[in-house]
Amino acid sequence: MSIDAIDITKDFDGFVALKSVSLSVNRGELLALLGPSGSGKTTLLRIIAGLEWPDAGDVRIEGKSVLRVNARERGVGFVFQHYALFRHMTVFDNVAFGLTVRTRHLRPSKADIAKRVHELLELVQIERLVKRYPSELSGGQRQRVALARALAIEPIVLLLDEPFGALDAKVRKELRRWLRRLNEETGMTSIFVTHDQEEAMEIADRVVVMSQGRIEQIGKPAEIYENPANPFVCEFLGSANRIPLTWADGKMAHPAIDLDAITVRPALVGAENIYVRPHDIDMVKDAAGVGTVRFLSVVGPIARVDVEVAGLEKPVEVDMPAHRLTRAGIEVGAPVRLTAVKGHVY
Amino acid sequence: MNRDPLPIRILLIALAFLVMALLIGLPLITVFAQALSKGWGEYVLALLDKTTLSAIRLTLITALISVTVNLVFGVMAAWAIAKYEFRGKSFLLTLIDLPFSVSPVIAGLVFVLMFGLQGWFGPALQGTGIKIIFALPGIVLATMFVTFPFVARELIPLMQEQGTEDEEAAVSLGASGFQTFFLVTLPNIKWGLVYGVLLCNARAMGEFGAVSVVSGHIRGKTNTMPLHVEILYNEYNFTAAFAVASLLALLAFVTLAAQSLLEWKKGHA
Numbered sequence: 195m196s197i198d199a200i201d202i203t204k205d206f207d208g209f210v211a212l213k214s215v216s217l218s219v220n221r222g223e224l225l226a227l228l229g230p231s232g233s234g235k236t237t238l239l240r241i242i243a244g245l246e247w248p249d250a251g252d253v254r255i256e257g258k259s260v261l262r263v264n265a266r267e268r269g270v271g272f273v274f275q276h277y278a279l280f281r282h283m284t285v286f287d288n289v290a291f292g293l294t295v296r297t298r299h300l301r302p303s304k305a306d307i308a309k310r311v312h313e314l315l316e317l318v319q320i321e322r323l324v325k326r327y328p329s330e331l332s333g334g335q336r337q338r339v340a341l342a343r344a345l346a347i348e349p350i351v352l353l354l355d356e357p358f359g360a361l362d363a364k365v366r367k368e369l370r371r372w373l374r375r376l377n378e379e380t381g382m383t384s385i386f387v388t389h390d391q392e393e394a395m396e397i398a399d400r401v402v403v404m405s406q407g408r409i410e411q412i413g414k415p416a417e418i419y420e421n422p423a424n425p426f427v428c429e430f431l432g433s434a435n436r437i438p439l440t441w442a443d444g445k446m447a448h449p450a451i452d453l454d455a456i457t458v459r460p461a462l463v464g465a466e467n468i469y470v471r472p473h474d475i476d477m478v479k480d481a482a483g484v485g486t487v488r489f490l491s492v493v494g495p496i497a498r499v500d501v502e503v504a505g506l507e508k509p510v511e512v513d514m515p516a517h518r519l520t521r522a523g524i525e526v527g528a529p530v531r532l533t534a535v536k537g538h539v540y
Numbered sequence: 541m542n543r544d545p546l547p548i549r550i551l552l553i554a555l556a557f558l559v560m561a562l563l564i565g566l567p568l569i570t571v572f573a574q575a576l577s578k579g580w581g582e583y584v585l586a587l588l589d590k591t592t593l594s595a596i597r598l599t600l601i602t603a604l605i606s607v608t609v610n611l612v613f614g615v616m617a618a619w620a621i622a623k624y625e626f627r628g629k630s631f632l633l634t635l636i637d638l639p640f641s642v643s644p645v646i647a648g649l650v651f652v653l654m655f656g657l658q659g660w661f662g663p664a665l666q667g668t669g670i671k672i673i674f675a676l677p678g679i680v681l682a683t684m685f686v687t688f689p690f691v692a693r694e695l696i697p698l699m700q701e702q703g704t705e706d707e708e709a710a711v712s713l714g715a716s717g718f719q720t721f722f723l724v725t726l727p728n729i730k731w732g733l734v735y736g737v738l739l740c741n742a743r744a745m746g747e748f749g750a751v752s753v754v755s756g757h758i759r760g761k762t763n764t765m766p767l768h769v770e771i772l773y774n775e776y777n778f779t780a781a782f783a784v785a786s787l788l789a790l791l792a793f794v795t796l797a798a799q800s801l802l803e804w805k806k807g808h809a
């Protein structure tokens with residue numbers, strides 16, 4: 195089902211958590227709401243689910259306004275950040291809950307409920323835990339129960355609030371791929387909240403970047419990574435070195451870093467800064483270079499280097515393949531020359 | 541934690557036991573010793589006295605009504621405070637605590653002032669023939685007032701800690717308000733609730749001051765067990781007084797045992 199949030203504003207006693215937020219989710223899409231803590235992601239998700247009401251704006255599912263439909267009837271599957279499993283119920287009863295509370299003429303028979311629960315537990319790969327209580331499960335297992343429970347009601351859309359936030363790295367990767375597959379197989383429109391850009395980039399069809407109650411940018415992962423709309427998005431999607439610019443004859447320059455390889459649109463001439471990602475900087479050893487290597491960390495294939503440059507407050511971060519670093523003979527204290535090959539000008 | 545030298549630890553623990561034995565154990569033993577001083581026969585006879593039986597019945601009825609009402613209102617108040625945000629919340633909390641800080645005698649007097657013959661509603665009530673003061677309704681009201689905080693106070697921190705996510709999950713899965721309350725909220729607060737009810741009940745049955753003011757001490761009619769004990773005692777009928785008192789003491793034991801059982805169960809849940 196398609197979801198439209200139109201000009202949503204939410205005010206918590208004078209604190210505006212959402213400021214005129216608009217968002218369209220296509221049928222079958224897997225959408226990520228990405229932003230730092232406190233940016234309003236959860237609030238937006240809860241408004242779509244009917245757990246919170248906006249002060250202004252509209253929520254439409256398949257084009258129909260659902261603001262008059264409460265959470266109980268909205269048919270939205272919601273997975274809570276801390277799972278919110280019913281602690282006094284077994285895994286089976288948790289997953290069956292949405293079916294057992296139906297009115298009699300809509301409720302499946304006991305046998306059908308049991309069958310459905312087992313199918314769902316199979317889907318999330320925890321059939322053997324059916325008799326356990328939530329307190330007897332690991333974080334990843336609890337998350338799977340929460341997913342199965344939300345799916346049991348055959349929701350029209352699936353909303354997940356930081357579904358993998360509390361899990362360790364390995365389980366997290368596994369579960370997010372699982373979510374991607376689920377979305378592909380069922381075609382269920384899904385929105386998940388995350389503050390982890392890697393997670394959003396890896397599995398989402400489109401990413402919505404939020405900050406301070408506003409949407410900063412919406413786009414496909416590659417799109418927003420290649421063309422971040424503003425410095426906030428640029429810095430949030432990964433580290434970037436901010437380098438102040440000087441301009442002469444419509445060409446930008448920095449006294450210590452070579453920027454000649456980068457061309458900018460005429461509209462951006464005169465901009466204040468260029469943001470350059472660590473891996474978009476070339477570094478060579480050069481006795482005449484104005485940079486000095488201050489810190490060096492080589493773990494795995496990529497070397498992380500901090501270069502002190504006169505005129506810049508913070509050292510410039512440079513990432514380069516470890517083998518090239520060794521070959522170039524770059525070590526702490528070495529003088530280097532920096533060339534930026536790509537950057538975002540604002 | 542365990543750095544104190546052994547003798548000091550032993551001394552402190554022994555002291556604690558000694559104080560407990562003197563302050564609590566000894567009086568309890570005295571109660572039972574006095575009650576049984578003339579043998580089991582007298583003891584049973586004293587309990588089977590008509591006015592005693594009536595006092596027991598009145599206490600049970602009073603406790604049943606006030607505990608039930610406080611259970612319902614306590615859950616409602618705790619729910620409102622723990623799960624909603626509203627202005628005047630801290631004022632409501634203070635109100636709930638009020639019975640703890642007001643002397644029970646004052647509580648009783650307030651009801652006399654309101655419903656007594658010379659009270660605000662006295663004349664109006666007289667016309668209808670409904671008796672509140674010196675009758676069961678007054679006793680129940682006074683008891684309810686004194687015991688109100690027990691259930692609410694037990695539940696508020698518990699519900700606050702649990703938040704509203706479980707309820708939201710239930711609703712988003714299609715549960716009605718009733719289903720959410722009975723299938724999710726109630727089981728979550730079950731132990732706290734039982735605990736609160738136990739304490740509430742013990743206090744309701746044992747309340748003296750507030751009830752004494754509103755009861756009128758009509759023998760065989762408006763005497764609860766604690767009041768009956770006093771009357772018997774003042775009549776130098778010690779065996780009977782202590783016999784009834786022993787029942788109240790027994791209630792304390794039962795409550796205590798149930799509490800320990802709950803603690804143990806919670807620990808093993």
Ligand SMILES: Nc1ncnc2c1ncn2[C@@H]1O[C@H](COP(=O)(O)OP(=O)(O)O)[C@@H](O)[C@H]1O
Pocket residue numbers: 206209211229230231232233234235236237238
């Ligand atoms: N019920 C509430 N009452 C008051 N403020 C709230 C409430 N819910 C959220 N907020 C505030 O709104 C802002 C956005 O919150 P939230 O949507 O939870 O952000 P996120 O999920 O992106 O971390 C936060 O500053 C938070 O403190």
Ligand SMILES: [Mg+2]
Pocket residue numbers: 232235236237
């Ligand atoms: Mg959040």
